[in-house]
Amino acid sequence: MSHDDSPTPSEGRAPKEPTSPSLYVLPATRAPVAAVFRRGPSKAWMIARWDLLTDEITAGARLRGTVYPRRCDLSPDGRLLYAFLLKTASRGFLGSGGGLLSYSIVSKLPWLYALAAWKESGTWTRGYHFVERQGRDEPPWDIGPPGEGDVVPLRARYGLARTEPFQYAAEHRRGWTAHERCPARGPNDMWDERRQVVLVRTRPGGSERLVLTDTGLNTARPFAIEGRRPDYHLERRGREVALPDVTWADWDARGRLLLATSYGCLQIRDVDKHPMPVRWERDLEHLPPAPGSAPEHVRRW
Incomplete structure (x- = not known):
């Protein structure tokens, strides 16, 4: 393939230091909604809701701990968030005596108020993901009884299936497939x-193809999420178009190119124009989390 001119960041945009926030996005599979995970600029995490019909961003919970976004999932209708977390727990939560605890929760996006929670044995897990019922009496349910909360309303619509050790499992569930250049997994790479x-x-x-390239685990690379920091480019009309400063990318159901950048912005770019101008942009670096505690409507199913 030949190489095309790559798009440039917004005019006047100065490169940010690696201390800028890292962004990761999880779109729902059948609703115009996405969960946005922001790490930093401090060590705290924030969850936000991205409405892909109106492009409105709604800030939600802040967590002083660790979120593992690549092990999280968003329900197909975009309402519920499964999250894998690591933080200091209060004494008695999930039977804990206090101290650092890894656990799973199900909450309403963009909050982390646990409608149900399970204690995990550590961080050596890829988490779980939502599975829709398909006419069976019981959907897949790998977690078992929760340590906190009630799962009966959740069981009525979804199962929670264990995610197997497989890179970019969330992307595969959202329509990504192995590129013809993708190497096979090694037999000793458990x-x-x-x-x-x-x-x-x-x-x-359309015919354009978005390509994700990950050179392997690298926890030191700036803007990495769980040690992964892929590069992206676009293939169109036999040419490669680089996407510099892009840390996450995907198409929405309308064929719009959605991006997260290394300077803390969400963007939508016009793929049909050269050199893919920015149609919409929202800077999340200074977006504050929602004030106060979780509202009443997210404290119940």
Whole structure:
């Protein structure tokens, strides 16, 4: 392939230091909603809701601890968030005597108020993901009884299936497939950590292909989420278009190119124009979390 001119960041945008926030996005599979995870600028995490019909951003919970976004999931309708967390727990929570605790919760996006919670034995897990019922009496349910809360309303609609050790499992559930250049997983790579990954996703209603390239686990790389920091480029009309400063990318159902950048912004770019100008942008670096505690409507199913 030949190389095309790459798009440039917004005019006047100065490169940020690696202390800028890192962003990761999880779109719902059948609703125009996405969960946005922001790490930093301090060590805290924030969750936000991105409405892909209106492009409104709603700030939610803040967590002083660790969120593992690549092990999280958003329900197909975009309402519920499964999250894998590590933080200092209060004495008595999930039977804990206090101290550092890894646990799973189900909450309402963009909050982390646990409607149900389970204690985990550590961080050597890829978490869980939502599975829709398909006419069976019981959906897949790998977690068991919760340590806190009630799962009966959740069981009525969804199962929670264990995510197997597989890189970019959330992306595969959202339409990404292995690129023809993607190497096979090694027989001794049990946790799929060492493999270089190349994935591709074709634009809905179009022929352009978005390509994700990950050279392997690298916890020191700026803006890495759980040690992964892929690069992205676009394939169109036999040419490669680099996407510099992009740390996450995907198509929405309308074929719009959604991006998160290394300077803390969410963007939508116009793929049909050269050199893909920014149609919409929201700077999340200074977006404050929602004030106060979780509102009453997210404290019940």
